[in-house]
Amino acid sequence: MNNSWIERKKTNHIFVGDVGVGGDHPISIQSMTNTNTADVKATVNQIEQLHAAGADIVRVSVPDSDCAKAFKKIKQSVSLPLVADIHFDYKIALLVADSADCLRINPGNIGKENKVKEIIQAANDNNIPIRIGVNAGSLEKDLQKKYGEPNSDALVESALRHVDILNRHDFSNFKLSLKASNIQMTVESYRKISKLLDQPLHLGITESGSYRAGSVKSSIGLGMLLSEGIGDTVRVSLASDPVDEIKVGWDILKSLNLRSRGIRIVACPSCSRQNFNVIEVVNELETRFEGIAEDLEVAIIGCYVNGPGESKAADVGLTGGPSNLLYVDGSPSKKISNEKLVDTIEEQVREQLQKKSAVDIIVKG
Ligand code: SF4
The missing domain is CATH 3.30.413.10 (Sulfite Reductase Hemoprotein, domain 1)
Structure with a gap:
C-alpha cells in the first residue's frame, strides 16, 4: 500500500536479491543480526525471527574469514536477501561476494582505491550491488582534519569520493547511506545527497540508543526524511533485540501510510x-x-x-x-x-x- 500524501523521489533502482530498492519499489525494512556470525545456527535462527517480524533484507556482519565461511552456510539456509557488512579488510568482501546479495563497505575504513576497485570487480562478477555506508563516527582521517568535526558536508564529501570511484569504474549498481547519531546532521546529509544524486538511499540514525529513546529518535529523523520523499530502504538502529528494529521500522512506515502490514x-x-x-x-x-x-x-x-x-x-x-x-x-x-x-x-x-x-x-x- 502507498496511499500516503508523500511524494517519493523516484530514484534509480537496484536489486538486493529479489528485493527492489529505489524507483517505485516499496520502502524496504532491514535489520542486522547481533549473533556471532560464526555461529551459523544462532544467526540463521535470528534471521528467521526477523523474517517472521517482517524484515525484507537482513545485514550480517562479516569481521573475519571464519565468519565469511559461516556467511556462505547461513545464506544457504535462509530465504531473505543478505547484505554482508564489511569493514577494514576488503579481502573479506571478495570472499563473500559469491554468496552475498549486497556488499556494504565503509569508505572511512576500507582503504585505497585499488581495494575498492577489487570489490567493484567482485560485485560485477556476481551481479550484486554495493552499499556505500558512510558513518559520522568513522570518517576518513583527512576529512576529519579538514572539517574539524563530523558534519553533513564531511559525510557528503566522503560519499561523493566513493561514488566518484564507482563512476570511474562504470559501476552504477549501488545505494548510499550517510548516518550520524545526531538527527540534524543525518537529515542535512541525506537532503544534500538526495539533491546531488539519484541513487537509492538507505536511511538510518546510527547508534540511536535504547529501545525507547532510539525509537523516538529514529522516528523523528526517518520521519522527517521520509515525509520529504527521501529514502528507499530503512534500518532503525536500536540497542535492543533486532526484531524490535523491524517492528519499529514497520510502525514508522505504517504511520506515514507508506506501507501496510498487520x-x-x-x-x-x-x-x-x-x-x-x-x-x-x-x-x-x-x-x-x-x-x-x-x-x-x-x-x-x-x-x-x-x-x-x-x-x-x-x-x-x-x-x-x-x-x-x-x-x-x-x-x-x-x-x-x-x-x-x-x-x-x-x-x-x-x-x-x-x-x-x-x-x-x-x-x-
Ligand atoms: S474516548 Fe472516552 S475513554 Fe477514551 S480517552 Fe476519550 S473520553 Fe476517555
Whole structure:
C-alpha cells in the first residue's frame, strides 16, 4: 500500500536479491543480526525471527574469514536477501561476494582505491550491488582534519569520493547511506545527497540508543526524511533485540501510510470515562495479532466520546459503554460484555481476514 500524501523521489533502482530498492519499489525494512556470525545456527535462527517480524533484507556482519565461511552456510539456509557488512579488510568482501546479495563497505575504513576497485570487480562478477555506508563516527582521517568535526558536508564529501570511484569504474549498481547519531546532521546529509544524486538511499540514525529513546529518535529523523520523499530502504538502529528494529521500522512506515502490514490498532489513551480497561484489552489484542501480516484496522475506544466515529471508520471497532458495542465494516453489530471483549474481537478480526482473503481469491481469479 502507498496511499500516503508523500511524494517519493523516484530514484534509480537496484536489486538486493529479489528485493527492489529505489524507483517505485516499496520502502524496504532491514535489520542486522547481533549473533556471532560464526555461529551459523544462532544467526540463521535470528534471521528467521526477523523474517517472521517482517524484515525484507537482513545485514550480517562479516569481521573475519571464519565468519565469511559461516556467511556462505547461513545464506544457504535462509530465504531473505543478505547484505554482508564489511569493514577494514576488503579481502573479506571478495570472499563473500559469491554468496552475498549486497556488499556494504565503509569508505572511512576500507582503504585505497585499488581495494575498492577489487570489490567493484567482485560485485560485477556476481551481479550484486554495493552499499556505500558512510558513518559520522568513522570518517576518513583527512576529512576529519579538514572539517574539524563530523558534519553533513564531511559525510557528503566522503560519499561523493566513493561514488566518484564507482563512476570511474562504470559501476552504477549501488545505494548510499550517510548516518550520524545526531538527527540534524543525518537529515542535512541525506537532503544534500538526495539533491546531488539519484541513487537509492538507505536511511538510518546510527547508534540511536535504547529501545525507547532510539525509537523516538529514529522516528523523528526517518520521519522527517521520509515525509520529504527521501529514502528507499530503512534500518532503525536500536540497542535492543533486532526484531524490535523491524517492528519499529514497520510502525514508522505504517504511520506515514507508506506501507501496510498487520493489524493496525487505533486506541484511545483511556481516562475515567472508559467502560473497560482499554490498555489491558489493547495489549492483549496486540499479542494475539502479532503473527498476522494482512492489513486490517481495529478501533478500541473506551467510551462514546470518540467511540462511534472511530469504530465506524475501522474494519472492526469497539465502543465502550454501559453495553460495549462492536462495529463491523462500519455498522453496529452486537453488544459484548467486558469478560468477552478480547475473545470476541479476535474472533471477529479473524473472520474479517477470512472474508477478505476469499474476496482476494475471487478478484485475482
Ligand atoms: S474516548 Fe472516552 S475513554 Fe477514551 S480517552 Fe476519550 S473520553 Fe476517555
